[in-house]
Amino acid sequence: MPRLIVVTGASAGIGKASAKRFAENTDKVLLIARGRDRLTRAAEEIASSVPGADLEPLALDMSDAESAQTLQNHIRSIGLPVNSVVCCAGSVPRSEDEAEGKDVRTVLTEWQEAYEANVLTSVIAVEGLLPHMADGGSIVLYSSIAAYRGSRGTGGYGAAKAALHSYVHSLATRLGPRGISANVIAPGYIAGTDLFGDGLSAARETMLVRQTALRRAGDPAEVAELGFYLCSPAGGYVTSQILQINGGSYHGV
Ligand SMILES: NC(=O)c1ccc[n+]([C@@H]2O[C@H](COP(=O)([O-])OP(=O)(O)OC[C@H]3O[C@@H](n4cnc5c(N)ncnc54)[C@H](OP(=O)(O)O)[C@@H]3O)[C@@H](O)[C@H]2O)c1
Known part of the structure; x- marks a missing residue:
C-alpha cells in the first residue's frame, strides 16, 4: 500500500520541493494551496520530472476552519490513512517592513493575519x-529563524512561528502513544521561494x-530532504x- 502524504503550501518553494521528494519515493501526495492555477502548474511540473508520480492537487485555504471538513471528505474519498502531514503553508505579512507610526488597530490586524497564516493553517x-x-505516522510543521531572532516590523511573523514550537511539544505528547512523531523545521534564508513576493533587495x-x-x-530541496x-x-x-x-546563521538581527 502506498503512503499517503499531505503537503500544505505545495504550490511553491519548500512545499513544492517536499511534494516532489515524496513523489520520488513513490508516495501518493495530496498537494494543497489556495491558488488553483499555480497549484496545478506545480503538480504538472513535478509529474514531468518524476515519471509515475501519484499527485492530487486540492485548492484550499488552510486558514479557513471549513477547509478541515473539505479535507476530511477528500481523504475519505481517497480511502487511505494519512501517513504524514507536512505543513509548509505560511506567509510573511506584506506590510511587515514598517514598524513605527502605525495605529494599534493596524498592528493588531497584522498580528492576527500572521497568526492565521502561520499558526492556524x-x-x-x-x-x-x-x-x-x-x-x-509523522507531522512536520514549519517555523522560521525569525522565531528565535524576531522579525521585521512589529514582529508578528516571528511571534506566530514561535507559537508552533509550543504546539509541537503538545502534539508530540498527545500522539506519542500512537507512535506519531511531531517536529518543527525552522529554516533560515532559503532562496528560490515565493515567500518574499517580488524578492528581497540585493x-x-x-x-x-x-x-x-x-x-x-539554502535551497528548498535541502529543506525538503x-x-x-x-x-x-x-x-x-x-x-x-x-x-x-540555516547554514549556520547566527541569531540576532
Ligand atoms: N523561504 C524562506 O527563506 C523561509 C525561511 C524560514 C521559514 N520559511 C517557512 O517555510 C514555509 C514554506 O515557505 P516557502 O518559502 O516555501 O514559501 P512560498 O514559496 O511563499 O510558498 C508558500 C506556500 O504556501 C501556500 N499558502 C500560503 N497561505 C496558505 C493558506 N492560507 N492555505 C493554503 N496554502 C497557503 C502558498 O500558496 P497560495 O498562496 O496559493 O495559497 C504556497 O504554496 C513557510 O511556513 C515559511 O514561513 C521559509
Missing part, C-alpha cells in the same frame, strides 16, 4: 487530519547570506524537536 490541517492518520539578501557560516542561501527524513522510518525516534536548518 497548521492547526487546522493537523487537527482536521488527526482522526484519519495512521498510527506510526542588500538584504547579501546580509542574510553573510550571516551564514556557509556563506550561501530534512522533512522527508522526519517522515521516514529512519527518523521515527525523532519527536518533539525544533530542527534548525
